[in-house]
Amino acid sequence: MNTPQKGLDITTAKSSRLDQVDFNNLVFGKYYADHMMICDYKDGAWQTPKIMPYGPMEIEPSSKVFHYGQAVFEGMKAFKDDEDKVWLFRPEENFERINISSKRMAIPEFPKDYFFNSLETLLDLDQEWVKKGEGNSLYIRPFAIGTEYGVSASPSNEYKFIIICCPAKAYYSTPVKVLISDHYSRSADGGVGFAKAAGNYGASFYPTNLAKEKGYQQVIWTDASTHEYLEEAGTMNVFFRIGDKLITA
Numbered sequence: 001m002n003t004p005q006k007g008l009d010i011t012t013a014k015s016s017r018l019d020q021v022d023f024n025n026l027v028f029g030k031y032y033a034d035h036m037m038i039c040d041y042k043d044g045a046w047q048t049p050k051i052m053p054y055g056p057m058e059i060e061p062s063s064k065v066f067h068y069g070q071a072v073f074e075g076m077k078a079f080k081d082d083e084d085k086v087w088l089f090r091p092e093e094n095f096e097r098i099n100i101s102s103k104r105m106a107i108p109e110f111p112k113d114y115f116f117n118s119l120e121t122l123l124d125l126d127q128e129w130v131k132k133g134e135g136n137s138l139y140i141r142p143f144a145i146g147t148e149y150g151v152s153a154s155p156s157n158e159y160k161f162i163i164i165c166c167p168a169k170a171y172y173s174t175p176v177k178v179l180i181s182d183h184y185s186r187s188a189d190g191g192v193g194f195a196k197a198a199g200n201y202g203a204s205f206y207p208t209n210l211a212k213e214k215g216y217q218q219v220i221w222t223d224a225s226t227h228e229y230l231e232e233a234g235t236m237n238v239f240f241r242i243g244d245k246l247i248t249a
């Protein structure tokens with residue numbers, strides 16, 4: 001991890017897009033808060049994080065992420081209490097987990113104070129995007145991608161660490177019917193199952209589509225060698241109650 005430099009470059013949005021959002025009929029992931037954070041990694045160091053209006057960015061088509069999938073992400077949430085104070089749910093754990101995922105994907109770890117300084121600033125700028133009341137939250141999506149151009153199969157020397165945010169209600173609005181997978185696997189010994197690597201999700205879509213055709217919404221994965229042991233669900237934690245015992249991965 002490089003020694004972080006203090007400071008943020010901040011460019012605020014000229015106007016807010018808040019009035020374009022129907023908060024009563026939110027579709028998960030459709031609307032993004034006014035600002036995002038982008039931090040570049042080059043010459044062996046994370047540069048000064050930049051906060052800027054949310055919008056498209058330019059990346060070379062030969063960037064490593066498009067060819068070798070060097071990409072990791074996190075999903076975390078902010079909530080607003082009745083006094084308009086914004087709270088994060090277990091942010092330290094999410095921060096630690098993205099660096100565990102990054103390490104497995106040969107992506108340089110992100111400095112902790114860069115992460116929390118920029119996240120606090122983002123939440124301050126976009127606090128109107130966090131709605132109070134039961135079920136409301138702001139979903140925070142930090143992610144890191146390899147952006148160096150060149151299709152040689154080697155780790156990227158350049159990366160972008162980005163944070164975007166979208167207002168959310170419950171991810172599923174009805175009970176979820178799950179299919180226990182006895183053929184396809186999500187993770188194998190020595191593999192990347194423990195990492196929140198983008199490719200783990202890409203690889204789950206085909207088996208999940210097959211499950212959807214049978215009337216299920218999600219797959220519960222089993223161990224890759226015997227398919228006898230339950231592991232986890234595709235997009236969420238899974239808990240089992242056996243008598244008075246609650247068991248979760």
Ligand SMILES: Cc1ncc(COP(=O)(O)O)c(C=O)c1O
Nearest residue numbers: 075076232233234235236237238
């Ligand atoms: C595979 C998987 N398991 C579990 C979760 C639940 O997330 P967390 O571990 O942050 O509670 C998610 C959320 O994206 C997920 O994709």
